[in-house]
Amino acid sequence: MSSDSTAEQDHLIENKLEVAATTAKKRVRKRQHRTPMSSILHTDALTDIVKGIAKDVISGMLPQRIEVVTTGGTKVKELEDLTPECFEQVVKLASLRRNIMLVGPAGCGKTYLAALIAKALDLSFSSISCTAGMSESQLLGWLLPTGEAGRFEYRPAPFITAYENGGVYLLDELDCGDSNTVMILNQALSGDQFTIPQRLENPVVKRHKDFVCIAACNTYGQGADMLYVGRNQLDAATLDRFTANTIAMDYSPAIEEALVDPAVLAWGRKIRAKIKECGLRRILSTRVMIDFTLHTDNYSTAKEDWEDIYFRNWTEEEIARVKDVEDNSTQEN
Ligand SMILES: Nc1ncnc2c1ncn2[C@@H]1O[C@H](COP(=O)(O)OP(=O)(O)OP(=O)(O)O)[C@@H](O)[C@H]1O
Ligand SMILES: [Mg+2]
Numbered sequence: 127m128s129s130d131s132t133a134e135q136d137h138l139i140e141n142k143l144e145v146a147a148t149t150a151k152k153r154v155r156k157r158q159h160r161t162p163m164s165s166i167l168h169t170d171a172l173t174d175i176v177k178g179i180a181k182d183v184i185s186g187m188l189p190q191r192i193e194v195v196t197t198g199g200t201k202v203k204e205l206e207d208l209t210p211e212c213f214e215q216v217v218k219l220a221s222l223r224r225n226i227m228l229v230g231p232a233g234c235g236k237t238y239l240a241a242l243i244a245k246a247l248d249l250s251f252s253s254i255s256c257t258a259g260m261s262e263s264q265l266l267g268w269l270l271p272t273g274e275a276g277r278f279e280y281r282p283a284p285f286i287t288a289y290e291n292g293g294v295y296l297l298d299e300l301d302c303g304d305s306n307t308v309m310i311l312n313q314a315l316s317g318d319q320f321t322i323p324q325r326l327e328n329p330v331v332k333r334h335k336d337f338v339c340i341a342a343c344n345t346y347g348q349g350a351d352m353l354y355v356g357r358n359q360l361d362a363a364t365l366d367r368f369t370a371n372t373i374a375m376d377y378s379p380a381i382e383e384a385l386v387d388p389a390v391l392a393w394g395r396k397i398r399a400k401i402k403e404c405g406l407r408r409i410l411s412t413r414v415m416i417d418f419t420l421h422t423d424n425y426s427t428a429k430e431d432w433e434d435i436y437f438r439n440w441t442e443e444e445i446a447r448v449k450d451v452e453d454n455s456t457q458e459n
Contacts, residue, residue, distance in 0.1 A: 146179050149206050178384050195221035196248040197292060197336050207242055208385070210235050210378040217246055219371050220294070220338045225315050227300070227341040227368035230375030232354075233411025236342035237298055239375070244294035249336060252284035253296035256303030258358060262310050266322050280325045289314060292336030301343040301357045308364055315339055315367040341368055352407045377412050386412070387419040393429050394418075397436070400448045408440070 190205045194217055212228075219226050220243045228236040237253075244251035254264060267282040288295040300308065313320040318333045325331075345351060347360030377398075382391055394415045401408050414436070421427040437445050 145204070145206055149179050150176060152206065174388055175384075192217055192246065193221075194247050195223075198248070203246060205246060207245070208381050209242065210239060210375060210381055212373050212375055213239070213242075216243055216373055219373075220247055220340075223336065223338055224371045225339045225341070225367050227343060227365075227372040228375050229343050229346055229372060231377065231409050231411065232344055233409070233413030234375050234377050235381060235412060236375055237296065240294060240296040240298075240340045240342060243338070243340065247294070247336075247338070249338065250288065250291075250293035251296070252288055252293060253298050254285070255298045256300050256308065258302065258304050260303055260307055262307055265307075265310060267324065269324050285311070285314075286322070286331060288334075289331055289337050290334055292334040294338045294340060297339065297341040299343065300341040301345045301347050301354075301360060303358065303360075305358050305361045305364065309361055311339075312363055312367065315364075346372075353409065382412055382415060385419065386415040387422050389429070390415050390418045390422060390432065393432060397448065404444075404447045406444055406447070408444070410436070 190207075190209060190213075191202055192205060192214065193200060193202050196203075200221075216226060216228070216239065228239060230236055240253070241251050254260070263283065265283055265285045267280055267286050269278045270281050271278050272281070273279040282290075285295055287293070297303070297308070297311075314331070314333070320331055321329045322331055323329055343357075344354045345357045347365045349359035350357045382394075386394070394410050397410050400406075401410065418427065418432045418435075421431065
């Protein structure tokens with residue numbers, strides 16, 4: 127090997143080690159939130175985190191090099207963030223400035239991913255949590271008496287700011303939104319401009335080349351189901367703006383392995399399998415497992431504690447069915 131290529135190799139390794147060290151700090155902080163890092167220095171949690179990062183670095187998952195289209199054009203970025211399996215696909219669609227819909231169970235990382243996409247593309251991020259009572263003004267802006275002598279002036283809503291200046295705008299929980307109210311966005315989402323009459327001096331709103339709209343939903347917009355009971359049916363024309371770029375998400379094995387305590391994860395995956403096997407209307411999200419990890423890291427909880435909390439609003443029958451599966455599988459083993 128020439129000295130040039132040895133130096134290159136050394137540089138590459140050094141770079142990877144630096145990424146690993148930064149990632150380790152971030153993952154430890156994420157796991158511990160506000161608890162001092164020193165408190166986990168002697169725990170298995172730290173070993174698990176370091177092992178996980180070593181695995182990611184060796185397998186080439188870290189740092190993730192990804193081609194993105196930023197405001198300054200196409201560039202390759204190195205990301206140290208944990209990303210779900212669909213990340214590359216979503217980044218590509220966002221780089222093409224398409225409308226994107228993320229559909230997946232509660233707590234699988236849809237909202238988090240939308241913000242991550244903005245970060246990857248060097249774009250600003252704003253969002254709205256859609257509800258049945260949301261107003262058109264929350265999307266299009268307000269006329270407020272803030273001018274001289276109480277004159278009404280137009281104040282843009284974050285959607286308009288992102289549409290005109292570029293940025294990722296998240297319609298979070300779109301399937302909770304009023305299907306008629308969100309139709310006010312139909313023109314904006316399918317075209318390059320639309321009109322807001324309340325902005326008297328400049329009613330035409332032009333789409334910036336770097337505007338990306340992401341919608342996040344727990345359902346495919348066909349209305350409430352047995353699990354997500356507060357959902358609305360979305361208008362077919364609204365859905366059509368996202369149809370080709372609708373991405374199904376699920377709980378990410380890679381993210382859970384990086385963020386969740388191994389014992390919590392093993393327990394959680396077993397419960398999930400039982401929920402599926404018994405066809406129960408229940409979920410066990412990444413969010414819940416991260417919280418149980420926090421409990422475990424901070425005050426040494428165990429399976430019995432997680433179950434006390436998690437099964438609290440389950441019926442006796444549901445618990446019995448899950449336990450039954452557990453007993454049967456123990457007997458089979
Ligand atoms: N890529 C990621 N990196 C780090 N943490 C993540 C990532 N994705 C998800 N999480 C964690 O999982 C939690 C749940 O994610 P998020 O709130 O985005 O889920 P969601 O799919 O939007 O859920 P809901 O449908 O209930 O709104 C987050 O609070 C975050 O802690
Ligand atoms: Mg969310």
